[in-house]
Amino acid sequence: MTGPRRVTRQDVAREAGTSVAVVSYVVNDGPRAVAPATRQRVLDAIERTGYRPNAIAQALAGGRSGVLGLVVPDVSNPFFSALARAIEDEVFREGQVLLVGNSAESAVREARLIASFVERQVDGLLYVGVGHHSPVEAAIRAGIPVVALDRRDRFSDIASVVVDNFDGAAMATEHLIAHGHRRIAVIAGPSHLFTSVERIGGWRKALKAHGLPNDESLFFEAPFSRAGGYQAAVALFERGTADAVLVTDEMQALGVLAAAADAGVAVPSGLAVVTFDGTEQSMFSVPPLTTVGQPLAEIARHAVALTRPTSTEERRHIVCDTELLRRRSCGCTTHHRENHQVSTQMAVGGDTRGPLSKEDHTMTKKVGRIAGASLAVAALALSACGASANDDPNADATITFVTPHKGVFDEAVAAFHEEHPNIDVEVQIIPFAEIAAQTQARLGSKDTSIDVIAVDPPRLPSLAAQGFLKDVSADAPAMKESLTAGGISSVTWDGKQYGYPLWTSDNFLFYNKALLAKAGIAEPGPDNASRWTWDQTLAAATKAKAAGAQYGFAFEQVDAYYALQPVIMSMGGGAGLAGDGNLTPAVDTAQWRAFGDWYGKLYSSGLSPRGLASAQMPDLFKNGSVAFYVAGPARITDLQKSGLADQWGMAPLPYAAGGKVVTPTDSWAVGVSNFTEHPTAAQEFARYLSLSTDGATSASTKFNLPPVNQKAYPKYIHYIDGIAPRQTTQYGTLLTTDTDEHAVRRPSSVGYVDFETIVNKAFADIRNGGDPAQILATAQDALARQLSQYK
Structure with missing residues (x-):
């Protein structure tokens, strides 16, 4: 049984004795004028027939649907229910309708809901994202206004209300x-x-x-x-x-x-x-x-x-x-x-x-202040309120050092306190994945509870430009006397120093001796002259997997630009940022797409483990599941203390056949907050970690990263030789060669944080099976929008 037939405009036209077009002109109040008598006949016919205009069709004809979409992570949470009710009340007052979607804290479900709202041509999309980045690109491309609520993504220029x-x-x-x-x-x-x-x-x-x-x-x-x-x-x-x-x-x-x-x-x-x-x-x-x-x-x-x-x-x-x-x-x-x-x-x-x-x-x-004059003014204004007028160098002070490196600085802190008994240092550990966001949020609010900050050098320009870091250029002469030129360069922005460098870095090809022997694979040589190509490496990895290894190859820093930049550049690609201030994205190129295909096949073929995070990779190698493994020198002590002791080796980082050798460089520095209430004590501690031989040696030997302090460097090499003498016979020489001849720095830019966040997500999407060309094109568009704010 069917219901009553819907009354149409044709029915109204028949009743009024006019054309359908005239009925449309009356209903839509245009675009053509209708004589008063005819208009009244149409209105009377509408009333007699009970005709109701199709609101959706009317709205779409006017370029608006009259519908907004809202995505929340948990509709059962009373806060999100109350938020949805408040938005619905506001939408209702404006004569619109609200569609509500529940993502259930699922990024996949969130993406499907947003795509559904885009297909329904909503007039606007409001959303509370389930993570750092929500899949709103489709809505933006469709010209739909997007507003983030509650959980703003600081790496995005999407409008927000928080x-x-x-x-x-x-x-x-x-x-x-x-x-x-x-x-x-x-x-x-x-x-x-x-x-x-x-x-x-x-x-x-x-x-x-x-x-x-x-x-x-x-x-x-x-x-x-x-x-x-x-x-x-x-x-x-x-x-x-x-x-x-x-x-x-x-x-x-x-x-x-x-x-x-x-x-x-x-x-x-x-x-x-x-x-x-x-x-x-x-x-x-x-x-x-x-x-x-x-x-x-x-x-x-x-x-x-x-x-x-x-x-x-x-x-x-x-x-x-x-x-x-x-x-x-x-x-x-x-x-x-x-x-x-x-x-x-x-x-x-x-x-x-x-x-x-x-x-x-x-x-x-x-979002993020405009680069140039206004940025410099902001930095000057912030620096003016950073120092305490009563900062007595001999007064008792307790300072807080924020770092992701648990246990690395314990001995250095104790030794510093012995030399400076009036200064207590509290070490506050923040996970690596969150330290950038927490630093941004806290210093953005002029939080005085941070005194000294661990800084990844590519992020330094952004922090300095926002006025978060103290200008320590007065210590440039002492830096030149004690530190390498590369180390000083890593903390230099706009001709000034905004931090004290601690370490440099490199990546190596570690391997499992037993798995290679089982597969009949000759071990790669330890020096620069015997460096393998990527083709050699993956061929050997495939052979090791066929011989019983669970995985042939793995990167420790999964999806990380730091680890993948050398591969991309060895394949002929650029750094991904170019132009004035490194604010022009260049990731949608033939070379980057070729790398994307290469990277995706590592995981689609099963040669590398899909679905595992960086934190899980060290144990995967140590338990004998991986034949070849790219990681940094910080892994040396850990490997020698594991069940894999003396059953591992290390070789130079591979390069692309026909391309140049490219290795990573730079590592962490420490900066002094512009909002510290104890700038003298904070700066004294930062100097100790970087400029003093004892401080630099202590942290470097604890973390196994080579110091940029030139007097501490020989002590560090001697320490590493003592840990794994057979595996590290060429380590010092190889590290020097890589640093002097092959190292490429990550691009220095006030937009580097945004860049790294977007490209790391692109790498993750490629690893999980996405189309590299499409993903990199989307990343290019997102970067162009995001980096434009700094120009």
């Missing part, structure tokens, strides 16, 4: 301190997310400002879920290290309350709790949760406004204020609000403007 997570977390932590708490833990979300990075930074800033501990015993990471909060709280109670906790998500906080009830811990007398989000659920928990509230109606208003047609030069990034909603979970006895107003600076084009009123927040701001 709250000031950093200051909100600092405010919440300050509130717990005001209650008298001194051991305040944090239960954070996944550390790769923008929100987590900023909230962790605000927590650290508040504790550092009050001289309170923020060590790893107080740090817990968990998924944004009730179960995640519950498990983190169980671990917190087992450690017994805290009397209060900042929880970065309300779902987590509900799990914390449940765990406290099960453990017999009273809230707030046994554990004070403050959380984030401010949804209705926080009012009805037991006890009611003190929370950092987010202005959802304001967020929705800005987000919907940003989907209106706008030029790429007017993309906007809006930061909304938070407020503290004080309830009983923290120890407060009454319910009231503590408004938190943050002046938000917005810049239009290349101009820098002062704080704006809340009504002016819809003005535009470019």
Whole structure:
């Protein structure tokens, strides 16, 4: 049985005695005029027939669908439900419709939802991404305005609306301190997310400002879920290290309350709790949760406004204020609000403007300041507020050193303290994958809780340009006396030094002696003259796999530009960045595409392991699963202490037949924060690690990377010889040859962080089976848009 037939315009035309075209002119109010009497006849016919115009067809005819799309990572999370409701209310007021998609924290599902919304020709796409980068390129290419919410991608110029997570977390932590708490833990979300990075930074800033501990015993990471909060709280109670906790998500906080009830811990007398989000659920928990509230109606208003047609030069990034909603979970006895107003600076084009009123927040701001004059002005302004007027070199000081290298500097810190008993150094470990994001977020908020920073040299120009690093050019003479020219060059930008270099680097071809012997493969020679080509290497790797090796070949730094740049350039490709300031992308070239085919086949053929991360690769080689393995000298001690001791060898990094030999170089440096309250102490510690023979030797022998300190270098080589004398007979000579003749530096650019992020993702997509030509073309487009902001 079928339903009633839909009334069409033909029916109306028949009833009114006019043409279908005339009915269309009346319904659409044009484009041609209709006589008043005829218009009335058509309107009467519409009423008699019950005709209803097709809204979608009308909208599409006008170039608009009247529909917005929203993608959230978990629709069951009350915060995202409340956010969707606020956006729906705003959309409804504007006479539009909202489609909501739930990505379920899945990048694959997120991509399919976004593609579906693009196919439905939505007028705008709002999304909360599940990771660093969301697949919104298709929407951008289709001309659909895109707005990121909650989890802004700092490497993208996509419009965004977020709250000031950093200051909100600092405010919440300050509130717990005001209650008298001194051991305040944090239960954070996944550390790769923008929100987590900023909230962790605000927590650290508040504790550092009050001289309170923020060590790893107080740090817990968990998924944004009730179960995640519950498990983190169980671990917190087992450690017994805290009397209060900042929880970065309300779902987590509900799990914390449940765990406290099960453990017999009273809230707030046994554990004070403050959380984030401010949804209705926080009012009805037991006890009611003190929370950092987010202005959802304001967020929705800005987000919907940003989907209106706008030029790429007017993309906007809006930061909304938070407020503290004080309830009983923290120890407060009454319910009231503590408004938190943050002046938000917005810049239009290349101009820098002062704080704006809340009504002016819809003005535009470019991500990352424009290079050139305005960037220099920003750097000068920031540097002016970096030093403390009362920085007595003999006064007691505690400084914080942020680094991804756990345990590497322990001996150096102890030795430095012996020489400088008035200076205590706290080492704060941040995982390598997150240190760039955390440094950006914390220093972008002028966080004084960082004093000395581990800096990867290609990222130094961006940090220096933003005014985050102290200009240490006054130490240039001391650097020239003690350090290699290459080391000094690695920390030089715009003719000035913004850091103290620690190490240089190289990559080698490590191999498993037993697997090669089993396959009847002669071992590669250890010196430059006997360097293999890539064709030789992969042929031997294929033979080893056929003889029983699980994998023939592997890169330790999977999908990493550092490891793959030498291969690309040996194949005749460029560095990927060119032009003035290295701000012109050049990754969609024949040579890069050829490399992409080569790289993809390593994994599609099964020669290299697909689906494993860099952190898993060392154990894969050490347990005898890989025949040939590209890694750096930092791996030497680890290998000799493993079950593979004396059963491994090392040879020079291969090169492309007919191409030149290319090897990587440069490694980490340390910089002094422009916002440190102890610049003299911080700079003294940085000098010790780099310029002093003892400091440089200590860190280098601990991490196995060659120092750029010329007096420490012989000590380092002697140390390596003692660890693996048979395998490293040519190591010092080969390292010198590579450094002097073959080393190519990663491109220095204020946009390097953006570049590395995008190309690393491209490499990962190729490894996972994507088409190299298409992936590199997409990367080229993304880089062109992203790097244009610095020109």
